[in-house]
Amino acid sequence: MVRHLTVSGLNHKSAPIEVREKLSVGSDESVKLLHEAVNLPTVEEAVLLSTCNRVEIVTCCDSPGSDDRLLELSLFRGSGIDSEQLHRHVYTFNGRDAVRHVFRVASSLDSMVVGEPQILGQMKDQFSLSSEHATTGTVLNRLFHKSFSVAKRVRNETRIASRSVSVASAAVDLAGKIFETLEGRTVLLAGLGEIGEVAVRHLLAAGVDRIMVANRTLETAVDLARELGGTPLPLDRMDNYLPLADLVIGAAGGGQLLGADRVRAIMKERQYRAVFFIDLAVPRNFDPAINDIDGAYLYDVDDLEAVVEDNLDERQREAVRAEAIVEEEVDNFWRWLETLNVVPTIVDLRERAESIRQYEVSRTLQRLETLDVDERERVEQMSRAIVNKILHRPTAVLKEARGTHEEPQLVSALRKLFALGEDR
Amino acid sequence: MELRLLELSSLLYFLSALAFCAHVLWSAKRLERGGPLLLGLGFGVHGMAIALRTFSVGVLPVTGFAEGMSFFAWLMVGAYAVAQQRYRLAVIGAVVSPLAFVLTLGASLMYVSGHSISAEFKSPWLPIHVTLAFLGNAVFALAFAVSVIYLLQESLLKSHRRAWMLQKLPALEQLDRLNYVCLFWGFPLLSLGILTGGIWAANTWGRFWSGEPREILSIVLWLMYAGLLQFRLSAGLSGRRAALLTILGFGVLVVSYLAVNILPLSGRHGGGAAL
Numbered sequence: 001m002v003r004h005l006t007v008s009g010l011n012h013k014s015a016p017i018e019v020r021e022k023l024s025v026g027s028d029e030s031v032k033l034l035h036e037a038v039n040l041p042t043v044e045e046a047v048l049l050s051t052c053n054r055v056e057i058v059t060c061c062d063s064p065g066s067d068d069r070l071l072e073l074s075l076f077r078g079s080g081i082d083s084e085q086l087h088r089h090v091y092t093f094n095g096r097d098a099v100r101h102v103f104r105v106a107s108s109l110d111s112m113v114v115g116e117p118q119i120l121g122q123m124k125d126q127f128s129l130s131s132e133h134a135t136t137g138t139v140l141n142r143l144f145h146k147s148f149s150v151a152k153r154v155r156n157e158t159r160i161a162s163r164s165v166s167v168a169s170a171a172v173d174l175a176g177k178i179f180e181t182l183e184g185r186t187v188l189l190a191g192l193g194e195i196g197e198v199a200v201r202h203l204l205a206a207g208v209d210r211i212m213v214a215n216r217t218l219e220t221a222v223d224l225a226r227e228l229g230g231t232p233l234p235l236d237r238m239d240n241y242l243p244l245a246d247l248v249i250g251a252a253g254g255g256q257l258l259g260a261d262r263v264r265a266i267m268k269e270r271q272y273r274a275v276f277f278i279d280l281a282v283p284r285n286f287d288p289a290i291n292d293i294d295g296a297y298l299y300d301v302d303d304l305e306a307v308v309e310d311n312l313d314e315r316q317r318e319a320v321r322a323e324a325i326v327e328e329e330v331d332n333f334w335r336w337l338e339t340l341n342v343v344p345t346i347v348d349l350r351e352r353a354e355s356i357r358q359y360e361v362s363r364t365l366q367r368l369e370t371l372d373v374d375e376r377e378r379v380e381q382m383s384r385a386i387v388n389k390i391l392h393r394p395t396a397v398l399k400e401a402r403g404t405h406e407e408p409q410l411v412s413a414l415r416k417l418f419a420l421g422e423d424r
Numbered sequence: 425m426e427l428r429l430l431e432l433s434s435l436l437y438f439l440s441a442l443a444f445c446a447h448v449l450w451s452a453k454r455l456e457r458g459g460p461l462l463l464g465l466g467f468g469v470h471g472m473a474i475a476l477r478t479f480s481v482g483v484l485p486v487t488g489f490a491e492g493m494s495f496f497a498w499l500m501v502g503a504y505a506v507a508q509q510r511y512r513l514a515v516i517g518a519v520v521s522p523l524a525f526v527l528t529l530g531a532s533l534m535y536v537s538g539h540s541i542s543a544e545f546k547s548p549w550l551p552i553h554v555t556l557a558f559l560g561n562a563v564f565a566l567a568f569a570v571s572v573i574y575l576l577q578e579s580l581l582k583s584h585r586r587a588w589m590l591q592k593l594p595a596l597e598q599l600d601r602l603n604y605v606c607l608f609w610g611f612p613l614l615s616l617g618i619l620t621g622g623i624w625a626a627n628t629w630g631r632f633w634s635g636e637p638r639e640i641l642s643i644v645l646w647l648m649y650a651g652l653l654q655f656r657l658s659a660g661l662s663g664r665r666a667a668l669l670t671i672l673g674f675g676v677l678v679v680s681y682l683a684v685n686i687l688p689l690s691g692r693h694g695g696g697a698a699l
Contacts, residue, residue, distance in 0.1 A: 162591075163587075163588075163591070170587075173591070174581070174587075174590075176595060177577065177581060177590055177591070177593070177594075177595050177596070178581065178595060178596050178597065179595060179596075179597050180595045180597040180598045180601070271659075271660035271662070272660075272662065272663050272664075272665070273660075273662070273663075274596060274597070274663065291582060291584075292582075294663070294664055294665070295663055295664070297581050297582065299584065303584040306584065306585075306587075307584075307587040310586075310587045310588060311587065311588075314588055
């Protein structure tokens, strides 16, 4: 009998943050919910996914849909949200749709930012929590392991996650197309705008060595410089240090700090070694004409936003190809799931045994040319009797296991031991 | 047979150029490996064509204009392959493969089968002289390709558009460094090429220098590349300016090569013998 896969839950598309935050569960609570779920009469396996963007429970049941309400109740009880309201936000996927949903979530196709890499790690953690507490079995183990490999395939075969989708990381990407490496570079941050600080942290993570922090009030510059491991400067002295900087980030209020003429002189002093000017301030800190100077590359917030926009477009295009991969894998998984039924397994087992028997008997009879028809028939009968005796008990046990929680384990073990369905 | 192989290599270079363009321009991810693979295949077939020709003529086939072009193209692709092993900048092939295609196409159109070789070309110094001089020029051709990609990447960075295309090209600094490496290797090769040419001339005709146009141009080219190297080393010439000068230098090299071979100038280097 077919296992019934179900996903129930809500995500960033179906429910607002006010609802999601009330439902999000920690790992202790999650273990409790999982045990409650598998104690329900029809539920055999369960995995809970809870991130800031989604709360979902994936289950494998032995009859379809009967426990939907129970599941939702156990999952969402005590959240302080009335079930009427909850039902507007909760979705349920069954069968192939459930498989597809799990694969799409793992591949980051269902994420708020398509292609973001965190979701896979979160899924792995929560799956191991479930398997440690033995709330998973043959079906969900296979489903989740498969979903991780689908995610890997999607990442390798499409460019879904290859581009930055934040202004700060887009700036780091661009820096990597000017400089061979960011190691050993000096960055000068002008002003203490938050976005500037984020950009510097990204650059630090990418290997930048020296940091100078310039600000109108030196005291605040000192604080940030200490935190980032850099040197503080008063903003009006920044000019002297500019020729040392390979990257200059503008995040100061009060408009233009740096004109094209000064940069021309700096570039000459640096023998035209490249400088990347990143203007994150509005109104802008750097004269747009700086971009026309040899060796100087200037990007303002709008330019970076445009890069991000481009990258997001590409992710959308790549997502179409990713969906095709998911679809293919859903088919594969579904084929496997269908083989978990007792009847086709018994048929496969009998066929496998019969083909071995026929092959061996015909080999033997070829060598025993002296046998007459009767004797040959007796050899045939003996071989059939051996096969039947050996297969009798496995077949009986399988038939007894129909509909019990043992069924998928036995079926998959048998399929593995006899390599059923592998060479067809 | 040699001609068929040459034509086949030309076709492979053409397909490789297409694959490179498709990869850079239309972000065809599947073609990422196609360009270098086809280029490598073309290089192998091309090498066989040259080997067969060497076998049938008895000397390295570099005495005719078409043969010279073909050999030069082969060395250029070889230099690319070596640089690619070390620096992993496959995309330079986007310039190298169309160059190789044009050169081999020209060579196969102007192909002359089995012409007789006069005794003076059978000196052992000839292949040494030609290989070194051509190798130097091939490395300069690679520097040219690197510089073209540099200017493309630079204009992409300045234009603030087509970020997806920019991602597929190497960092400016990397390209600048490879440009320098090419200059660094190309210059001594060219110098040795000129020197061995002199030795060959001294052995065969008893004179190191005969003042014919190709020899004078060689010295001009040598001075030009010496100047370029000097500016890079001492005056901090780099980036865009270095790329522009490299392209200009290669332009001079090509024009002088064509001038000596096509214009009716006298001398052993002119009039059909492409040395």
